[in-house]
Amino acid sequence: MKLGYGRVSSEEQAIDNRALEKQLMRLRSAGANKIFYDVGKRTNDKRKGINQLIKYIESSNPGQIQTLIFTRLDRISASIVLFYQLVEVCKAKKIKLEALDDAIDLDSVGGEFSADVRVLIAKHEVKMLSLRVRKDLETRKKNKKPSYRPPFGFKVGGDNYDHYEFDTTPLVCLLDDLRELTAVDVAKMRVEAFFECGSIRSATKKMNGLFGVWRIQPRNAQPDRVNIVNEEDDINSRLWSKTGSVTSNGLFLSSSGLSAWLTNPVIAGGTVIDKTAPGKKYSKPRHELNIHWGTHEGIISIEQRDKILSILAKNKHNRWATDDTAESKIFSGLVYCAHCGSKMTINGTQYLKKSQKNISYFQCLYYRNNGTCANKTMISSVELEKEVIKMLTVEAERLSIIGIGVVKVEEPLELITLKQQLAQLERIPGKNISIEKAIAQIKEDILLKIASLANIQTEWTISRDRIIKAFANPEFWNSIDSYTDKKRLLSECVREIKVDGMRVSNIKYRHQT
Numbered sequence: 001m002k003l004g005y006g007r008v009s010s011e012e013q014a015i016d017n018r019a020l021e022k023q024l025m026r027l028r029s030a031g032a033n034k035i036f037y038d039v040g041k042r043t044n045d046k047r048k049g050i051n052q053l054i055k056y057i058e059s060s061n062p063g064q065i066q067t068l069i070f071t072r073l074d075r076i077s078a079s080i081v082l083f084y085q086l087v088e089v090c091k092a093k094k095i096k097l098e099a100l101d102d103a104i105d106l107d108s109v110g111g112e113f114s115a116d117v118r119v120l121i122a123k124h125e126v127k128m129l130s131l132r133v134r135k136d137l138e139t140r141k142k143n144k145k146p147s148y149r150p151p152f153g154f155k156v157g158g159d160n161y162d163h164y165e166f167d168t169t170p171l172v173c174l175l176d177d178l179r180e181l182t183a184v185d186v187a188k189m190r191v192e193a194f195f196e197c198g199s200i201r202s203a204t205k206k207m208n209g210l211f212g213v214w215r216i217q218p219r220n221a222q223p224d225r226v227n228i229v230n231e232e233d234d235i236n237s238r239l240w241s242k243t244g245s246v247t248s249n250g251l252f253l254s255s256s257g258l259s260a261w262l263t264n265p266v267i268a269g270g271t272v273i274d275k276t277a278p279g280k281k282y283s284k285p286r287h288e289l290n291i292h293w294g295t296h297e298g299i300i301s302i303e304q305r306d307k308i309l310s311i312l313a314k315n316k317h318n319r320w321a322t323d324d325t326a327e328s329k330i331f332s333g334l335v336y337c338a339h340c341g342s343k344m345t346i347n348g349t350q351y352l353k354k355s356q357k358n359i360s361y362f363q364c365l366y367y368r369n370n371g372t373c374a375n376k377t378m379i380s381s382v383e384l385e386k387e388v389i390k391m392l393t394v395e396a397e398r399l400s401i402i403g404i405g406v407v408k409v410e411e412p413l414e415l416i417t418l419k420q421q422l423a424q425l426e427r428i429p430g431k432n433i434s435i436e437k438a439i440a441q442i443k444e445d446i447l448l449k450i451a452s453l454a455n456i457q458t459e460w461t462i463s464r465d466r467i468i469k470a471f472a473n474p475e476f477w478n479s480i481d482s483y484t485d486k487k488r489l490l491s492e493c494v495r496e497i498k499v500d501g502m503r504v505s506n507i508k509y510r511h512q513t
Helices: 010-015 019-029 048-059 080-092 109-142 183-197 200-211 255-262 302-316 365-370 381-402 413-426 433-471 475-479 483-493
Strands: 002-008 034-039 067-070 096-099 154-157 163-166 170-174 179-182 270-273 290-293 335-337 344-352 357-364 494-500 503-509
Touching: 002 019, 002 048, 019 034, 034 048, 048 080, 080 096, 080 413, 080 433, 170 183, 179 183, 183 200, 183 255, 183 302, 200 255, 200 365, 255 302, 335 344, 335 365, 344 365, 357 365, 357 381, 381 433, 381 494, 381 503, 413 433, 433 475, 433 483, 483 494
Parallel strands: 002 034, 002 067, 067 096, 335 494
Antiparallel strands: 154 163, 170 179, 270 290, 344 357, 494 503
């Protein structure tokens, strides 16, 4: 039996969406019966395909597999740790490693040394490439050149990619009047829809309805994909495409996506300089952006952009009832739909004079944006509070019976895998600089994972202690005057509240996995 392994980086796949397909077809033509593959950054050690390959070889019978083929050495050596782990299991099973495009001999001392040197050189080249990319981005910022990732409706043009221009790529054809629309045509329609509807949500529904594009898959986590191509499988992109995801072709819109796009200075003819705060990864607030105006033709004018910002600011405080208060935000960020798994957010707040309270109404965000979730009913903050406190009281009684004690947290699979990798590398005889570096790196990763595990254990213990002390007496919650204190207490105890219609179906506590 002959196995194959293919890998492409995210950059390669972005440039040529058939890069992986072509590589796997070569491996199959070379006689590979079963092929494992990965797509990811060159520096990423979390490679599902090569880990599955190692496990498959380990579980195989002696003599079952004769050869492992790949195109080049750099395809299997992107992670030094996994490379030497793979080499070790192949030696144990007497499997020959064969590269299609270059000679490699790991059976001899000289060949193994040559591979070690080439692996270290490849790692150095990745670091140098990363440095060159970073320097290029810094130079572009200084020269006020555009980002390589333009917003929808634009592309980066010029010999040196130095300006934005309209993206006239044909995108869709409307059957009603047989009209072909380019990307910039659809972009202009977005703006028209917003001014016509006057709100982000209505404009989103209008555009999605026009093109018949709806998100129909639930947001529940998809099952893990297997990065394996069997002999009977057709090799095509459907094998590694994300199940249930929406194709990003510019037609499907979410409310947050349209809002971010409309407020992007590029569509008003401006180029953003220094989008992120110094030394930080997050973006600056909109009012702090350094914008160089008039760098290219925009879809809208600066005056129209100011009008859009004004409408958005007005809509933010234009609920069908009173403004949100701290009282109504106690449950914000904790409530999820039991049907589709998406967040439930406040869809309005009402002030009741009789009780002198603000009552908020939570609704499935998925239903509000697309109308496709079956969970249409809103639940009030009053009903939500009543059911949650009742369930917390029951949980407090349960915990008080079994006691707090020391909460034992099971080691995650990632930590177990790291320990196994360390044990395998430490069993390799002889002195090898690359292996010693890999061992040192794994030991550091293990220490970080153990520290993270200790933090989780502390968090779980605190959560159980909070629930017992705070909710053993149901009246304690009502005695808390500060809404901020109520929210903090709830966040320390609860990770997620699942709602089905007008009832709470389940609560995931912080002391649970």
